[in-house]
Amino acid sequence: MKKILLVDDDKDLSESLANLFDPEKFNFSFLQDGTDVCRFVDEHKDIDLVMLDVNLPSLSGLEVLKQIKDRNDKLPIIVISGFVSTDDAMEAMREGAFEYLTKPFQIEKLIETVNKACGFSTSMKNPFSSSPAREESTEMVVDEIVGQSPEIVEIAKLIGQVAKSDAAVLIIGESGTGKELVARAVHRNSKRHANSFLSVNCAALPETLLESELFGHEKGAFTGAYFKRIGKFEQTDGGTLFLDEIADMSMLTQSKLLRVLQDKTFQRVGGTESLTADVRIVAATNKSLVQCMKEGSFRVDLFYRLKVVSIYIPPLRERRVDIPLLVNHFCKKFATQLNQPIRHVSKKALQMLTKYQWPGNVRELENNIQNALVMSKNDTLQPEDFPVFNEDKSKLQIDISSLKDDYTETFKRLIDPIMPKLIVNSPGQIFQFLEAAFERAVISSCLKHFDGNQVKTSETLGISRNTLRDRISRYEIY
Numbered sequence: 306m307k308k309i310l311l312v313d314d315d316k317d318l319s320e321s322l323a324n325l326f327d328p329e330k331f332n333f334s335f336l337q338d339g340t341d342v343c344r345f346v347d348e349h350k351d352i353d354l355v356m357l358d359v360n361l362p363s364l365s366g367l368e369v370l371k372q373i374k375d376r377n378d379k380l381p382i383i384v385i386s387g388f389v390s391t392d393d394a395m396e397a398m399r400e401g402a403f404e405y406l407t408k409p410f411q412i413e414k415l416i417e418t419v420n421k422a423c424g425f426s427t428s429m430k431n432p433f434s435s436s437p438a439r440e441e442s443t444e445m446v447v448d449e450i451v452g453q454s455p456e457i458v459e460i461a462k463l464i465g466q467v468a469k470s471d472a473a474v475l476i477i478g479e480s481g482t483g484k485e486l487v488a489r490a491v492h493r494n495s496k497r498h499a500n501s502f503l504s505v506n507c508a509a510l511p512e513t514l515l516e517s518e519l520f521g522h523e524k525g526a527f528t529g530a531y532f533k534r535i536g537k538f539e540q541t542d543g544g545t546l547f548l549d550e551i552a553d554m555s556m557l558t559q560s561k562l563l564r565v566l567q568d569k570t571f572q573r574v575g576g577t578e579s580l581t582a583d584v585r586i587v588a589a590t591n592k593s594l595v596q597c598m599k600e601g602s603f604r605v606d607l608f609y610r611l612k613v614v615s616i617y618i619p620p621l622r623e624r625r626v627d628i629p630l631l632v633n634h635f636c637k638k639f640a641t642q643l644n645q646p647i648r649h650v651s652k653k654a655l656q657m658l659t660k661y662q663w664p665g666n667v668r669e670l671e672n673n674i675q676n677a678l679v680m681s682k683n684d685t686l687q688p689e690d691f692p693v694f695n696e697d698k699s700k701l702q703i704d705i706s707s708l709k710d711d712y713t714e715t716f717k718r719l720i721d722p723i724m725p726k727l728i729v730n731s732p733g734q735i736f737q738f739l740e741a742a743f744e745r746a747v748i749s750s751c752l753k754h755f756d757g758n759q760v761k762t763s764e765t766l767g768i769s770r771n772t773l774r775d776r777i778s779r780y781e782i783y
């Protein structure tokens with residue numbers, strides 16, 4: 306017989322929940338208030354599982370969770386919440402909950418979880434061995450991870466679970482999905498939260514500078530190294546170092562990073578002194594490291610070191626239920642920043658925002674809302690207020706009469722409205738894309754003018770016939 310204590314102020318719900326279980330195998334006790342739970346647990350040492358609602362009249366379920374864990378960290382506890390809260394999910398898992406479930410229950414999942422938890426009740430170890438001062442951890446402010454999709458809740462739970470370990474975390478997700486946000490949440494939930502969180506973008510710097518950024522350098526280590534410099538590893542001692550766009554790190558730097566991860570020692574560039582730093586690594590990538598390993602541009606051994614825990618953030622279009630919440634969140638956030646009253650989004654606009662593909666993910670959504678709130682005078686934001694739905698034809702049309710010889714201005718007017726989208730969708734490639742598009746457009750237009758006559762076209766454009774032929778085949782111009 307398994308003994309379960311169910312703490313929920315909703316008596317009816319508690320009873321119907323208990324009725325899902327075979328009374329010959331499960332014995333339920335009920336409490337409606339958090340204040341009595343600890344006494345009950347003290348008096349009933351043989352209890353196998355506690356199920357705790359978060360919303361209790363006098364004491365929050367999360368508070369009760371901590372109190373029980375302080376007395377008996379082996380007792381499995383399932384935290385139940387009336388609505389999805391990523392903060393609660395993180396906190397519950399960080400404090401050692403066995404599971405975090407939300408109402409309404411999926412009955413199968415509930416039964417499975419209860420069975421598992423009871424199975425663990427005799428052998429379960431507290432997943433987090435050391436417990437630092439609790440007061441500290443409750444004071445933490447967590448950057449809010451907004452969302453209610455099962456994927457986001459799982460991510461929040463995982464962040465809570467890895468909080469008390471120093472395991473390296475690899476965050477994988479398309480651009481703009483929230484990798485840095487998650488990295489910060491990992492840090493803030495960890496015992497390192499009082500120390501620094503620093504980030505290095507591995508794609509932004511050439512090899513030597515990246516190495517010096519990470520490990521520091523000695524005076525005179527390379528041209529331009531006029532002073533000794535302390536690297537991010539030393540600066541982050543005791544904290545968390547976020548290595549963004551890790552796939553872009555050169556093989557040489559990868560091998561140096563591997564050495565730090567293996568034996569915690571490193572040297573400044575141009576130095577001989579062996580230094581140590583206690584740093585937790587959280588890395589992120591929007592490229593497939595598996596593909597990079599296949600191509601030989603990423604070290605397999607480093608990959609396994611970095612992905613002790615991996616967190617995959619799905620693209621926004623695969624978790625559209627999060628969109629309305631995010632829209633709401635950003636409307637509030639920017640209203641505060643812009644010192645405006647909160648404005649909302651029309652039903653039609655919200656529908657369109659929810660349906661859109663969001664290739665630039667949450668960041669693109671955020672930019673659109675910010676843009677709409679800055680530019681629009683509407684009390685309720687309408688579809689045309691959002692740049693994504695407003696490749697505004699009128700903005701793209703050029704007033705031919707105003708065209709003098711100032712082509713720069715002409716092109717600028719064409720490019721201005723699409724630049725925000727390009728920045729989101731094609732960072733690092735914008736120039737290449739625009740240049741190709743420009744060549745293609747100019748050549749097509751001139752060819753059309755001369756009815757496809759290549760001699761006249763090349764002469765008029767002032768390029769050789771070879772160049773023209775090359776572009777026609779390269780861009781498949783007909």
Ligand SMILES: Nc1ncnc2c1ncn2[C@@H]1O[C@H](COP(=O)(O)OP(=O)(O)OP(=O)(O)O)[C@@H](O)[C@H]1O
Pocket residue numbers: 449450451452478479480481482483484485486487591631634667668671
């Ligand atoms: N779930 C979320 N809740 C609230 N804000 C979010 C969420 N996901 C992303 N954001 C916001 O979207 C923006 C982009 O997130 P972030 O910078 O973490 O993404 P990223 O994956 O690191 O992007 P990139 O690959 O472009 O560097 C940030 O302003 C972040 O606060």
Ligand SMILES: [Mg+2]
Pocket residue numbers: 484485549
């Ligand atoms: Mg980022």
